[in-house]
Amino acid sequence: MASAFMQRALRAAAAVRGQTRSNPWVGAVLVRDDVVVGEGATAPPGGVHAEAAAIAATGGRGGTLYVTLEPCVPFAGKRTRACVEAIVAAGVERVVVGIPDPDARVQGRGIAWLRERGVTVEVGDGEREVEQQLRPYLKHRSTGRPYVVAKFAASLDGRIATASGDSRWITGEAARERSHQERARVDAILVGSGTVLADDPALTARPGGVLAERQPLRVVVDARGRVPLSARLFDVPPVILATTRRSSPEWRRGVVACGAEVIECAGTESGVDLDQLLEALAQRGVITVWAEGGGTLLGALFRDGQVDELWAFLAPVVIGGDGKAAVAGPGTATVAEAWRLEGTVVESLERDILVRGYVRGR
Numbered sequence: 001m002a003s004a005f006m007q008r009a010l011r012a013a014a015a016v017r018g019q020t021r022s023n024p025w026v027g028a029v030l031v032r033d034d035v036v037v038g039e040g041a042t043a044p045p046g047g048v049h050a051e052a053a054a055i056a057a058t059g060g061r062g063g064t065l066y067v068t069l070e071p072c073v074p075f076a077g078k079r080t081r082a083c084v085e086a087i088v089a090a091g092v093e094r095v096v097v098g099i100p101d102p103d104a105r106v107q108g109r110g111i112a113w114l115r116e117r118g119v120t121v122e123v124g125d126g127e128r129e130v131e132q133q134l135r136p137y138l139k140h141r142s143t144g145r146p147y148v149v150a151k152f153a154a155s156l157d158g159r160i161a162t163a164s165g166d167s168r169w170i171t172g173e174a175a176r177e178r179s180h181q182e183r184a185r186v187d188a189i190l191v192g193s194g195t196v197l198a199d200d201p202a203l204t205a206r207p208g209g210v211l212a213e214r215q216p217l218r219v220v221v222d223a224r225g226r227v228p229l230s231a232r233l234f235d236v237p238p239v240i241l242a243t244t245r246r247s248s249p250e251w252r253r254g255v256v257a258c259g260a261e262v263i264e265c266a267g268t269e270s271g272v273d274l275d276q277l278l279e280a281l282a283q284r285g286v287i288t289v290w291a292e293g294g295g296t297l298l299g300a301l302f303r304d305g306q307v308d309e310l311w312a313f314l315a316p317v318v319i320g321g322d323g324k325a326a327v328a329g330p331g332t333a334t335v336a337e338a339w340r341l342e343g344t345v346v347e348s349l350e351r352d353i354l355v356r357g358y359v360r361g362r
């Protein structure tokens, strides 16, 4: 269980999730005589880190700094002053760290740097809570792939659209608002070309009905270049169309003229090589991908073992018949092999429910 001061640092970090790409969302509090005198969280890239923000929030010297992630060290090309330097300059005597930073440029060097300069460092306060909070970041830095959250809005019988492709709206206002809030916190939204062709969605983050200032990257997998250049998706940047050699040069030029980027990936039986695409997104600093469907894309992501977390919005409605499956394709052969969730949370959203959890084994 995290100490009370670390819990406060965790809350500060939670408030900036989604605004720090491609940095981790970190929180810190500076404590003197058992009183919090400074609090900070990671600013958007190029701005100060949590430790420097907490220190800057107060005058004077000394104290204990509680920080969720190991402080960073100086390295070539760094945009901001290293946090370890700010800590030593402020005369902080003790640093309590949640977890070490797995980033190859840090990896224990921050802790060692401070200890070499006489600062007491303790590691592991709130370790489990911090690991939970930084799951996407830890995956990104340790595997070079983003953390993938699959999301769908389905009927009780697991349909995300009718047989004719109609899907508006299965869930109500509260569920859709929750989804918009989450869109504003992720780095990228991923959909299949089938969804763009069927619904022509804007895919923007509009919490409270207002277009968020910072929009996530919108990514469409479209192996053959079927998405029309008139799609609403192109209205708000940034947008990426991930395709294969099968799309025409004219279509690609049109996509670029619309202000979007084209990424060419290898082709697979399903279309775009998803692992290659995810790696390319990770290299662009995408830590969390919110995969919104449709069923064909989610089926491929599950089958390839790419899904880390699932958010299933379920409406008290039955579509039946040949309605489109939330996770299409052959699925698992046996129930024993089915993708099970753990750490499951159920939320009530007016008439709908949200079931979310981590895909077991991820």
Ligand SMILES: NC(=O)c1ccc[n+]([C@@H]2O[C@H](COP(=O)([O-])OP(=O)(O)OC[C@H]3O[C@@H](n4cnc5c(N)ncnc54)[C@H](OP(=O)(O)O)[C@@H]3O)[C@@H](O)[C@H]2O)c1
Residues within 6 Å of the ligand: 151, 152, 153, 154, 159, 160, 161, 164, 165, 166, 167, 170, 191, 192, 193, 194, 195, 196, 198, 199, 221, 222, 223, 224, 225, 226, 268, 270, 271, 272, 273, 274, 292, 293, 294, 295, 296, 297, 298, 300, 301, 324, 328
């Ligand atoms: N209720 C909801 O939450 C929700 C959300 C989204 C969509 N929907 C509904 O779902 C329906 C669309 O779903 P859908 O299953 O037809 O289409 P989809 O999953 O949106 O798109 C599938 C298409 O994406 C392309 N693709 C490229 N690479 C792929 C890969 N590696 N794996 C899988 N697909 C890849 C393929 O077309 P190419 O080969 O041409 O590239 C494929 O046919 C619509 O009716 C929509 O209204 C509902």
